[in-house]
Amino acid sequence: MEYDSQSPKFALPVDSDHKATEFRIFSIDKPHMRAFHLAWFSYFSCFLTTFAAAPLLPIIRDNLNLTTTGIGKAGIASVSGAVFARIAMGTLSDLFGPRLASASLLLLTAPAVFLFSMASSPFSFLFLRFCVGISLANFVPTLFWMSSMFSPPVVGTANGFAGGWGNFGGGATQLIMPLVFGIIQHNVGAAKFTAWRIAFQIPAVFQMLSAIAILLFGQDMPDGNFHRLEKSGDKPKDKFSNVFWHGVKNYRGWILALTYGYCFGVELTVDNIIAEYFYDRFNLKLHTAGMIAATFGLANIVSRPTGGVLSDLMARRFGMRGRLWTLWVVQTLGGVFCVILGRVGSVKASIGVMILFSLCCQSACGLTFGVVPFVSRRSLGVISGMIGGGGSLGAVMTQLIFFKGSEYSKETGLTLMGVMIICCTLPLTLIYFPQWGGMLSAPSSINTGTEEEYYMSEWTSVEKEKGFHRASVKFAENSRSERGKSDSLTRTSDDIRPTGNSTCLSSLYYINC
Amino acid sequence: MASRSEIVLASLLLFLSCLAETSDANGVVLFSSLPNTLEMIVSPHKPEQVMKPAEGSWTFGGTLKAGEDKLSISWRLNQSFSAGTTDSGYKTIKVKLCYAPVSQVDRGWRKTVDNLAKDKTCQFKIETRPYKHGSSKWKYIDWTIKHDVPSASYFVRAYAYDGAGVAVAYGQSTGPKKNYNIFEVQGITGRHKTLDVVSICFSAFSVLSLVGFFVVEKTRAKPT
Numbered sequence: 001m002e003y004d005s006q007s008p009k010f011a012l013p014v015d016s017d018h019k020a021t022e023f024r025i026f027s028i029d030k031p032h033m034r035a036f037h038l039a040w041f042s043y044f045s046c047f048l049t050t051f052a053a054a055p056l057l058p059i060i061r062d063n064l065n066l067t068t069t070g071i072g073k074a075g076i077a078s079v080s081g082a083v084f085a086r087i088a089m090g091t092l093s094d095l096f097g098p099r100l101a102s103a104s105l106l107l108l109t110a111p112a113v114f115l116f117s118m119a120s121s122p123f124s125f126l127f128l129r130f131c132v133g134i135s136l137a138n139f140v141p142t143l144f145w146m147s148s149m150f151s152p153p154v155v156g157t158a159n160g161f162a163g164g165w166g167n168f169g170g171g172a173t174q175l176i177m178p179l180v181f182g183i184i185q186h187n188v189g190a191a192k193f194t195a196w197r198i199a200f201q202i203p204a205v206f207q208m209l210s211a212i213a214i215l216l217f218g219q220d221m222p223d224g225n226f227h228r229l230e231k232s233g234d235k236p237k238d239k240f241s242n243v244f245w246h247g248v249k250n251y252r253g254w255i256l257a258l259t260y261g262y263c264f265g266v267e268l269t270v271d272n273i274i275a276e277y278f279y280d281r282f283n284l285k286l287h288t289a290g291m292i293a294a295t296f297g298l299a300n301i302v303s304r305p306t307g308g309v310l311s312d313l314m315a316r317r318f319g320m321r322g323r324l325w326t327l328w329v330v331q332t333l334g335g336v337f338c339v340i341l342g343r344v345g346s347v348k349a350s351i352g353v354m355i356l357f358s359l360c361c362q363s364a365c366g367l368t369f370g371v372v373p374f375v376s377r378r379s380l381g382v383i384s385g386m387i388g389g390g391g392s393l394g395a396v397m398t399q400l401i402f403f404k405g406s407e408y409s410k411e412t413g414l415t416l417m418g419v420m421i422i423c424c425t426l427p428l429t430l431i432y433f434p435q436w437g438g439m440l441s442a443p444s445s446i447n448t449g450t451e452e453e454y455y456m457s458e459w460t461s462v463e464k465e466k467g468f469h470r471a472s473v474k475f476a477e478n479s480r481s482e483r484g485k486s487d488s489l490t491r492t493s494d495d496i497r498p499t500g501n502s503t504c505l506s507s508l509y510y511i512n513c
Numbered sequence: 514m515a516s517r518s519e520i521v522l523a524s525l526l527l528f529l530s531c532l533a534e535t536s537d538a539n540g541v542v543l544f545s546s547l548p549n550t551l552e553m554i555v556s557p558h559k560p561e562q563v564m565k566p567a568e569g570s571w572t573f574g575g576t577l578k579a580g581e582d583k584l585s586i587s588w589r590l591n592q593s594f595s596a597g598t599t600d601s602g603y604k605t606i607k608v609k610l611c612y613a614p615v616s617q618v619d620r621g622w623r624k625t626v627d628n629l630a631k632d633k634t635c636q637f638k639i640e641t642r643p644y645k646h647g648s649s650k651w652k653y654i655d656w657t658i659k660h661d662v663p664s665a666s667y668f669v670r671a672y673a674y675d676g677a678g679v680a681v682a683y684g685q686s687t688g689p690k691k692n693y694n695i696f697e698v699q700g701i702t703g704r705h706k707t708l709d710v711v712s713i714c715f716s717a718f719s720v721l722s723l724v725g726f727f728v729v730e731k732t733r734a735k736p737t
Contacts, residue, residue: 058622062663063703067619107723111716117708192661193703201712208719215726227730 010222017474018222019151023158031219032149036158038218039142040165042102042210046135047169048176048203049113050078051271051297053129055174055290056181056196063193066122074126075272076399078133082392085137090144090385094243097226098141098148098381099218106211109135113204117197135207136392140385142166147373147380148221152479153312156323156370160308163369164300164362170271171297173203174290238378238468246458247382252375255427256368257390262421263331263364265394266338269417270361271297273403274354277410282347292351299358306359307366319484320374320436324428327367328439331425334360338418342411365391374433374479377472378458436482443483451476542629542680547672550600551684553588554651555669555694576697580660586639587653588671588684602681603644603673608654609635611685613695616665629680635670637662644673664700 011029012020020032027033053060053074061071085105092101112131119125143159150158180202185195220226230237247253275293278284284292307330314322337357344350368387376383398420402413432438434449443449455476459469557577577584586608590600611634617623625634639656670685687694 061620061622063700065664068621069619103726104723107719110719114712114715114719117712118704120702120704191701191703193663193701194705194708197703197708201715204715208715208722211719212722 014222015151015474015478017151017471017478019149019478020222021151021153023150023154023161025161031222035145035149035218036162038210038214039098039102039145040162042106042207042214043138043142043162043166044169044172045203045207045210046106046109046138047166048173049110049207050129050133050136051170051173052113052177052200052203053078053116053125054272054275055177056199059181059192059196060125063196064119064122064125066125070122070126072399072404074122074129076396076404077126077130079136079268079272079392079395079399081130081132081134082136082139083389083396085134086140086388086392087382087385089137089140090247090381090383090388091240091244092381093141093144093384094379094381095238095240097220098145099214099220099225102138102141102145103211103214105135105138105141106207106214110204110208110211113200113207116200119197137385137388139163139166139391140381140388143369143372143388144381144384145218145220147384152373152475153316153481155373156308156311156315156366157305158308159369159373160305160311160366163365164302164304164308167267167300167304167362167365168298170268171294171300174275174294174297177203178290243379244382247376247379247386250376250379250383252431252433253383253386255431256372256375257387257393259327259331259425259428260365260368260387260391261394261397262424263334263361263368264388264391265396265398266334266417266421267358267361267365268392268395269398269403270358272399273410273413277414278347278350281411282350284347292354295351296354296358299355300362303359303362304366307363307368308370309366310363311367311370315370315482315484317485320371320433320482321439322484323367323370323482324431324439327364327371328425328428330360330367331364331428332422334364335418335421335425338421339415340418342413342415342418371431374482376458377455377475433482451479451482455479540679543627544629544632544683545627547680547683549684549689550591550682551588551671551673552591553586553669553671553684553686555584555586555686555696557582557584576699577658579658579662579664579698579700582658584639584656584658584669585653586656586669586686587651589649589651591684592649600644600646600673600682602675603646604676605641605674605678606644606652606671607641607674608639608669608671610637610639610658610662610667611635611670613666613668613687614691615695616667639669658698660701662698662700664698666695666697668695 010018010020010032011027012022012024012032015021023036024033025036028037057071060066066074089101089105092104109132112128112134116128119128142162146158146162147155177199181195181199184190184198185192188195188198190198221229223229271293274296275289278292279289310326310330311323314326318325334357337353337360341350341353341357344353372384372387373380398417402408402417403410408416429439432441433454434444435451435454437443452473455472456464456469458472463469588606588608612623614625617625617634623633623636626632637659640654645652668685668687668691670683672680673682673684675681685691
């Protein structure tokens with residue numbers, strides 16, 4: 001191991017890619033933990049703004065003369081903007097880096113939140129909710145950023161905390177917005193119909209400021225920003241068509257897109273309908289129903305990170321197969337609890353089952369993104385975008401099928417949705433990595449079943465000659481931990497080394513490979 | 514002519530029977546059980562211009578503006594009822610602004626439910642005052658429509674409550690089907706020029722800061 005005096009010093013232990021191998025949540029050291037805090041806070045602010053309308057609906061619906069149908073349509077609109085935006089954000093992250101992608105998205109959607117001050121009709125309300133909802137696509141650059149900063153053994157944890165603390169905004173907004181509204185109404189003395197418009201400016205300012213913070217204090221990768229790295233030749237500039245093609249070609253991305261729709265998508269749907277469910281079924285006060293609804297979103301602060309941590313824990317012992325099995329078990333369990341939620345008849349039992357359901361559903365989101373960073377290295381952004389988009393699509397579909405109009409009562413809708421979750425989680429059994437195996441099959445025993453082969457298959461020989469694949473090589477080596485404990489001991493070591501780099505999975509502070 | 518004590522006894526019995534009709538064992542008061550013993554008239558004019566409206570729909574000729582315009586509301590015990598009707602049980606009158614059916618369509622939060630405790634038809638309190646017995650004079654109030662009244666169609670209803678706070682009778686400015694004498698109120702938009710300008714400035718700043726950042730990055734990258 002040579003020490004190069006030009007290697008940058010990092011506050012956290014890093015691997016050969018300079019990605020952190022530890023996750024220290026209370027540190028804000030550059031670049032890893034600082035990136036984490038910038039990322040989760042910006043994602044949190046997107047949830048604040050997207051769902052800010054929900055707790056203030058009793059006032060907005062009278063001001064804008066909305067109907068129940070109109071409110072339902074606006075709710076669907078608020079989650080549908082992100083479906084395609086997430087795929088676009090994935091591509092942009094791959095090409096321009098998560099920092100620029102994220103900040104651009106936030107700064108361009110913030111005006112939609114500010115302009116709620118001028119909303120004057122049901123149509124303008126729907127249109128603005130649609131535009132604001134596009135900001136939820138920020139999920140993709142956030143998790144791309146975490147996958148760029150954190151090494152495979154801790155990537156699930158980093159993704160889980162960033163995603164969970166962001167999603168937590170959906171619950172926090174149910175408490176923050178009424179509070180802000182109350183202060184404006186009573187302390188500033190504004191009329192009801194003006195106070196809510198002023199209240200909307202607050203989360204919008206948060207979103208804007210977090211974007212500016214990302215631009216000023218963040219960097220794309222441990223070694224610097226995309227732009228500078230590309231100019232100095234350390235990072236090759238990739239072509240959109242290739243990145244996109246390798247992303248959509250990978251069947252694992254499509255399967256995970258489907259299953260993510262039945263944990264994250266279901267979570268968004270429940271965010272939108274659960275307050276009304278408790279209010280109507282159990283005749284609770286609107287305020288109480290709102291607090292219970294908030295609890296569902298607030299659980300994210302622990303449940304999604306738990307999923308991520310669990311994924312990393314299982315990977316240590318059982319590798320990728322452990323990650324996949326845990327994901328399947330937890331998400332299916334979530335479906336079971338959803339079925340039960342639709343059937344219980346008492347408030348206390350309902351709240352209990354809802355909490356169990358939220359823990360499983362949100363952990364499944366964290367577990368999913370323990371698997372995603374490994375699906376592709378070259379097209380990580382596109383894959384993350386597809387899966388994230390699948391999540392949003394799941395929210396749109398479940399709301400359309402089960403909760404629009406009065407075809408099903410809300411409790412029947414919940415039960416049927418639970419059955420659909422169980423069915424749509426089964427495709428996870430089809431995911432297979434040649435180097436690590438799948439849920440039902442062991443890894444390939446022939447020589448083509450290596451990490452290098454898997455990630456190298458994304459590059460042509462021409463590109464390899466130019467050295468474009470170097471980052472993938474490093475990642476392949478670092479991801480060997482996905483074999484799990486027993487496997488890495490029994491499998492014959494691989495001799496395929498395309499470049500002269502030696503393997504270094506070291507936890508020393510100065511790394512040069 | 515019956516003696517005074519007999520009249521008192523009769524009224525007491527009637528009062529008690531009214532109570533028994535209007536609430537069940539749980540104390541739940543159903544709207545359908547309340548007698549319509551009060552007549553009400555609503556108009557934007559002063560009481561001396563009040564005319565008893567004919568059956569058939571009419572409007573005020575233009576919408577009333579919340580926060581600006583006034584309603585003149587008048588009520589009294591219905592004189593055309595038989596002598597058996599008595600208002601001796603009425604202690605308080607509460608006058609409320611209520612949503613007309615057209616404004617309740619597809620809006621579950623304004624639903625009419627027979628159980629008065631859950632009924633959401635009348636959401637705005639206009640006036641509460643003690644009830645004056647034995648008078649055939651019209652009582653009236655001039656009410657400025659409050660700022661928080663949203664744009665919708667309305668009518669006015671008065672509930673009479675007994676000493677225990679239980680509703681015992683009502684009257685309204687429209688018929689049982691609520692299909693005439695419905696007036697419209699135009700609520701405030703809640704928008705303000707200052708707020709519009711502030712939000713436009715914030716939005717412009719948001720977009721311009723992104724543009725500015727790109728420009729700075731490009732000029733910084735050039736010298737390399």
